[in-house]
Amino acid sequence: MKNNYKCCNIAVLIPLLSLFFQLGIVPAYPENPLTQQIISGTISDQEGLPLPGVNVIVKGTSTGTMTNLDGKYSIRASIGDTLLFSYVGYQSLQKVITPSFKGDLQMQPANDALSEVVINAGYYNTTERERTGNIARVSGDDLKRQTVISPIEALQGRMAGVEITQRGGAPGGAPIIRIRGQNSLRDTQDDNGNLPLYIIDGVPINSSPVFSYSSSISTNGIDPLNTIGLSNIESIEILKDADATAIYGSRGANGVVLITTKKGYIGKTRLNTRFYTGIGTASGKMDLLNTTEYLDIRRSAFLNDNVEPTNSNAYDLLIWDKNRDIDWQEDFFGGQAEIQSAQVTLSGGQKNTSFRLGSNFYREGTIYPGDLSYWKLSNSLQVNHNSNNNKFNINLSINYGVDTNNLLHSLGQSLASAAINLPPNAPAIYNDNGSLNWEDWSIANRDNPLAGLNNSSTITSRNLISNLSLSYKLFDGLEVKTSAGYTNYNSDELLKMPLRAYNPDSWESLAARSINSIIDRNSWIIEPQLTYHKTIKKHEVNILIGTTFQQNKDSRISLSGYGYSAESQIGNLMNAEDVTVNNDRTAEYRYSAAFARMGYNWDKKLFLNLTGRRDGSSRFGKNNRFANFGAIGAAWIFSEEKFLDNLNFLSFGKLRASYGTTGNDQIGDYGYLDAYEATQAPGGLLPSQLTNPNYSWEENKKTEAAINVGFIKNKLNFELSWYKNSSSNQLVGFPLPSTTGFNSILSNLPATVENYGWELVADTKNISTDTFKWQTSFNISIPKNKLVAFPDIEQTSYANIYRIGHPLNISLLYRYIGINSETGLYEVEDINEDGSFDYADRLSIRDNSRAFYGGLGNTLIYKNVTMQFLWEFVKQNGRKALFQTGNIGNIINQIDEVTKNDNLQKPSQLSAAGRANTLAANSDFSTTDTSFLRLKTISIVYNLPQTLTQKLRIDRGSLFLNGQNLVTFTSYKGLDPQVSGTYIPVLRTFTAGIEFNF
Structure with a gap:
């Protein structure tokens, strides 16, 4: 398609620039720059020890650097410039450069901890103190202590308003992330309107999970962030409200995830090495019946049904070994996954140039049977250069990763189901010679549950993310920038299904086959920008103007091959x-x-942030291709006012609010066009999609109000936020009558979805002495989701999915009456008394969304030992584990609750019992509390004393132990309360390692 809308960007920029010149905001002629010189020195803490990684920025510019491992820095600046020094946990410093300034400074511990740390807001930087929007941040140190594959998984329990669910323990599967709830009715893997925008070093990447044929992860797909090494990440910021996200326009409707990778330091070349190893096991199991209990249930079913056991209907009672007692969970996912990781980083620089080169290897085995594994190699390169006059800056960022996933095709999620449902006296999986046992399973007309081990699945992904950023300072306060990025994600998948994966008795009717799949995602982006900064007495203004040109090209092809004559040829089409x-x-x-964007502040007390964006997307017809979005954010630091001087207990106080609109274009490409596909007979075309050139953007209106307060010299810090997001003009498939020949047509429905709620973030410094420090962090989110309006919903198929006034994530259920006294079976209410059960009878509603969730973390430091741990908690409802197995009395194992609960229907194999069980499983009787409290992470680090590091001739060294998903407290009786279903539970991991700096 021809891109006929780029010219709008230049047309918008020219009058804006002209206006700024006329108003005098941007001077018409450049000022003469002052003579610049190299400013260098050492930054140390209160004890005189050097501080590595201190941010040093020339105020009002993008010029900056960081101290190296010796605390040394070097930066080019002019007499009269102001240098800003910031470091996590220390008070920020501002130093005006004078002829007598030597460059050495000493930083003091911050009473307000992170309040002065620089925060990435996307196109600009801000601080915790001055931000007007809602931005959550997690540092790279918190990430690298976790044994996870995707950076998104590492955010669980650490951010308010960010809900992350890891569905199953298969490595590489994409977690589900929702930032302040579900905004769109489109919530499937292939058509998901709720995905956030991912930005890595300024480059957007496709956040949708990558499709996979491998059944173990096909529910959600593969995470496109898997190939990024956690140890290469400097920080992750998540933008949530309109003030923070509106500058990204339609792309920020569901929040923005900003990932910043680490950069090098000016100084001598340093080598960092980090190694660890450990094991992972399934974090949960179900309590099932043993053989004696199971057989008693089966005998009761025959007695209740008045049916005689035979070899065909009771092979478990009459043929299988009644003394055999197997917990299939141990056999199918009870193994230990070996984990290894190695990281090497080289960084340094001289004068105006710094670099960082990093490589990280990670391997994880499997808890399943077989010799399978996941591994990845992540590489990163960062180069930064400033010209001698400090006007020109160039920054190059390259991240390239490769991973290979050998997952179990035809097993995966089905392993969990098989482990739960198989009778405990089922026959052996293998014969004495190691081959699969088909004979004993054929008696039961079943396939061997591990037959899929003979299938193979290999997925190899390659991911390149690169960015080149250029900036030039035209004169004092005015800078021109250009950011250019290129990404390429390529995935190859090969499934091999030989005949030996099937019962030999069926080989004559089957053929060996394969599936070859290739997915390729390419994108480029160019963003020219102009920034201006000016301070006049108490007035400070920052202006940003820019334009974006982006193109994505995605392709997917998959081929199936049948009838291979030899197993060695499978996969070669x-x-x-x-x-x-x-x-x-x-x-x-x-x-x-x-x-x-225009940011204004008066006397560092009153802040105003205005953002606006005009978007054009090729996913809409020419009449609706463009849309305008914008936001306003304001903040007032009231603790700076004189009338509060007498409140000595109040250290900091800020009120902030924001309102704005964002859009959403996360729909399929070419949806507004007629589409055709080739017929099976040659030469013909078949219509596959109806045209609708008039549908337009979804619109998301966001409102927020918040208060930040600090007490007792900022030893107690709290932030309370209230938000309300209203998403309307929903883009969904509008159902069509079958007479049209199409199921639906993409259209805007007059439906409105609201997300609103409260978020509380707290940070306390409980103890702080020379030898012992204890700090606590806490966050809790209380979200609400509601379908506010959907005119004529009764006339659509959505009437069987949603209810106005209720959340989107609901289950429509029957009303459970109890156990019928005559039949002894479950009974639900026939609301309209028509003798059948359908959606008209499903009047009970279960809210499957989280009532609240959050995390509680603690950091304790005693001399050279640091311990950190995080508890994750979730309040929610889900489906009883009782109904994850089949009807009580069938040839299927059960949760041990069936022997302890008198309120269950009698054991029976009759069809009436099966129907009753199905109705009860879809009634409010199936609802249970699936809340949980989980020790998500724990980390213990021992820093080697300086006397020892000197003997070892290293700069620094440490030993560490890390744990993940260690303990879970819950009343839920299933495998994993995080997702109430038959998914392999998340892994419980233990790792130990060493880290050295040379």
């Missing part, structure tokens, strides 16, 4: 008797925008 195309699609997406 040239040797297949027949090849069919499963999927072949290519889509191109073009996006452009013009954006502007």
